[in-house]
Amino acid sequence: MDKDNVSSNAEKTSADKSSDDFEGNHAGDSHKDYKGNSDTSSSSKPPTPPPPYNQVNENDFEERATLLQKEKIPDDVLAPSTLNCNFDSFVEIEQSEKDLMQHGESYSKGIDEDSKKVERQRLIYKVSQRPPFYLLLFFGLQQCLVVLPSSVKVTMLVSEVMCARDEEEFKVQLMSMSLLMSGICTFLQNSIGFRLPVYQGPIAMYILPLLAVLDLPQYACPDRGSFYNRTMGNSTVGDYGEENITYFQAVVVPKFLKMSGALILAGFLHMLVGLTGTVGFVLRFIGPITVIPTILLIGINVFTVVYRFCSTHWGVSLLTTSIAILLSMYLDRYNLPIPLWSRDKGFHIFRYPLHQVFSVLIAGGVGWAISAILTKVGVFSDDPKSPEFYARTDSRTAVIGKTPWLVFPYPGMHGTPGFDVSVFAAFITATITSIIDSIADYYAVARVARVPSPPVHAMNRGILTEGFMSMMAGLWGASHATTTFGGNIGIIALTKVASRNVFQLLGVMLVILALLGKATSVLVTIPYPVVGGLQVVGFGFFIGLVFGNLQYIDMNSTRNLAIIGISILWGLIIPYWSKLKGDEVFNTGNPDADNLLRMLTRNPNFAGFLIAVILDNTVPGTLKERGMTVWQAADQEDEEQSNNLEEGREVYDIPALSKFLRKYRITSYIPFLPTYSPKNSKKSN
Template identity: 45%
Template sequence: MNSGDSSNKEESCLLHSDLREKKDSESNSVVIENQSVKLLYKVSDRPALQSTLFFAFQNTLLALPWNLTLVILVAEVICARDDAELKAKLLSTTILLSGLTTLIQVTFGVRMPVYQGPTTAYIIPLLVITNLEEWKCNSDQNSFLNNTGVNQSFAHLNNTKEHIRETLIYPRFEILSGSLIAAGCIHAFLGLTGMVGYLMRFIGPITVIPTILLVALAVFKMLIAILVGWGIAAIFTSAGVLSNDKTQKQYEARTDARSFVVETTPWFYLPYPGQFGGIGFNSGIFVAYLTATFTSVVDSIADYYACAKMSHIPPPPVHAVNRGISVEGIMCAVSGIFGTGHGTTTFGSHIGCIGITRVASRFVYQVFALMLIICAIVGKFAAVFITIPYPVLGGVQVLGFGMFIGLIMSNVQYIDINSSRNLAIIGIAIMIGLMIPYWASNNMDTIKTGISELDGFLKMILSNPNLSGGFTACFLDNTVPGTMEERGLVGWATGGREEASEEPIGNIEDTAEIYEIPALTRLLEKIPFSRFIPFSPTFRRQKQQ
């Protein structure tokens, strides 16, 4: 065994703890230990075919609702709320990118059983955009998008769906795509250069808690609006208040107005780059996406460690984390090329699913990714999901985000909750993250520099709760005096233990070799300079020897 492997075994004790209490006779203190149940299938196992398909399908059902939620939010931003055909294409694209990213991540990236889906961090820029005057949608612009085209005349080009898409929807797609590509490149740069490790020296639980909590609160507001709006529409539809005449404008408010989508959508649709137009750019949107990038990086790293703990494997080594962040960044840029309007990141809900099913097989997640790709190509499948009533979707997501907020707040366990310093920083950051965007949304006219591009840039910055709250938390956490233990940096790195040596490694069911790519590792071991490549499996190995 080389010294790199022994180092990984030493690191493995940083995350696994027992849930059994025992009395320390010398210090008379209570120590928490962990007696986790053994996994049914560990990371390196390959279950039987029928079991693999069952567990993969289970993950597929868990992933699809959130894909649809992001599609709906993107459609709101680009004024395609009632363009069900376009939303079906966008959903296919989102599912395809989720499947491709998951497959690449599990096979070549961090090589853990993680699902890469449309990230919540990128929702904030989308919500902020809708508050800008130049991005507000006129309800009359959607009047033709919700019809089959049978009852309307195509004599005037201005009344056609395609014209509305070309003049209104696609230009917005182009701006989102270009800004996302630029942010994705920076995301990948952090992983490819190994800068993630330096970034994490300044970011801890005190920064993560208010930053991601503000994301969840903003999304909750949108989900509740969807739930109430469609609930009222469903009641009016059932009561016969809304006309069933397709020529009437009120017909568009019926919950069954989009049933034609399943019939008109082709059986197969293969998303392709540039399907929604070319590439544009907006500095304000780019900064908003860049903020989402840093939030996504922090969230993903925390998820990697949580997944390692849940999967009974050693904590991910530096090279695996760097590869994982690199893959996320590259695929975020690819998502921009395909026109999804959002990036991808690791999903915590699927990590929790590992704890419930006790299935951590990497092979299961590879099959799961292939299922997503197949679902994306079958156009009818996406069309059926587009017709799901929003109250059903909203109810599922309210439950999911309730769990998400609880997971965020669990980071409090790593910090000194009795410290007035920590409580003040978290409270101030959350208040700033709520106050500044609220002021900005109600005083848009006061921001006038004489340069329209700069005005839009400042409005995007001030309207972003993620940026204002996260920056405040990070700045105060790194400037107000406090020990590493008080800030939670030690507890975060050691899984809650004060000393790594206290952690038993009996729960480890796989070695650190699972993070390596066998054929590539053997090749790189023959190349001396590979130890200087941050994402190489041999990174720093020879130096340690």
């Protein structure tokens, strides 16, 4: 009897232990993380990608969903007809996915095959699907409202570089041209370019390097008072060539024309990379280790410009920043209850993270409203020479009345584009970084849209479109290039709407907005402390994204850490040495060569890029260790990735053009056409 009891107790103990192990591996990895209480400190390794998504039928999907929700989901929620309206379960499971991904490797080991089937939700609208018109309009408007703050920030930054802080009418033209180029490029990129849902917007990466140019005496912004004393008060011609010439004509327009000409040439070289199919060649030498210090050092000089905006009133700036951080980060796990009424359901509550999607827009609106109140009660100074004057909401409202209802930007509005070697050198560095950044976004949007990794011809065509529109931006006078925006990719992941038609409509909306002069003039009158607060969030997020590239490299490698650290350090030392020496740092006898060398040595991101690319390609290291395998695996698709797809490579084709091109074999050798075959090109070589 005792033996039987001992045996029975042993079996029971073993079963309990097995049950505990099961609960520790399964419940601890799924249910615990689902509640947001996972312990991420157990592993020092970066989180691994989630396991593949397996296609299942709707009935099977409904049964397995109970594993995460612990209750049966009503049939009407999962029915295709109501899939667009019922987001409660979608957001709940999506949140569980976010927490599970943070747990790392234990997720893929501990979760069973049944849970994998509901690990990711299907897209509501795939890339090639067209939503109903009323939903299409809503989705397009949502994306449009999200991208407007970035256009405002870049326009303000461009005006600072051009010494055009007080030229309000010129800012309206810059804003209009910026929106016009962004809209056209977005439409072309989604129609005949990369063909996945991406937004092409103004890129501060082209403007930030120019802050180093402002350190050169000939590019510094002269004081307006001293300028008028020389040219008008004393009735002397001075250094500007004409008597009684305005500050705008003498200072702003020459800078504008030099930037336009340099951008045209930089855009042409950008386009040439996609036209000749040299994207793969560039990726052989430039990888994450090069990108990290380069982009990080771009932000070194940005604090000076952000300070100029925030210093007009620190209270409003801090309030704007705090609201944006609160809505986008502290409340990112909450869904806003929105009351709705429909004929089928009547009055009901619809939960959606609206506060997170429009966090920047809401923060800007609140900051603007607070500035209006403080202006009305007389808190801000009305002296134009006081910094607080730019915090007033009525300091620049006159430009709204002066701006016509319709604005038609055209090339050569202010003269023939010029050229400057120093500016061109700054743009070239930004061009290389922009290409790498766009390629990384191409991979990201492919994962979010559940389509295969982008083929070579699609990436070449995307880079070609970007370069062509950058060249057009220089010709029109936008003074900045365009690139893909990661923020809009995040919205796709959040809303599960990956239709390219949404972004085509977004492009049309931006073009219409660019032509409405009154609308763009209102955006220009945003108080400076509000712009500064938004720039803190935007540029802070931009700099933080740089560290995302660390996931591709081996962080345990002393080689990688040393190259990144040395590149950043030299990127700071070389500009400091050049500024310390002043104009005497170079004396070749050629003023243009001296300016070029001074500009390059005072540009932190160029110095960091040069050191990083040399060390990364000369110090021994494997491709996997350097993170190059991720950048170079464009056409490789493993079995696990293919299980997560909802559409095939046909999404990258141009239907009307592809049928015609397949008739001619020569098109398989042209790197940007949909019929391009890298294998044929290798055979011909």
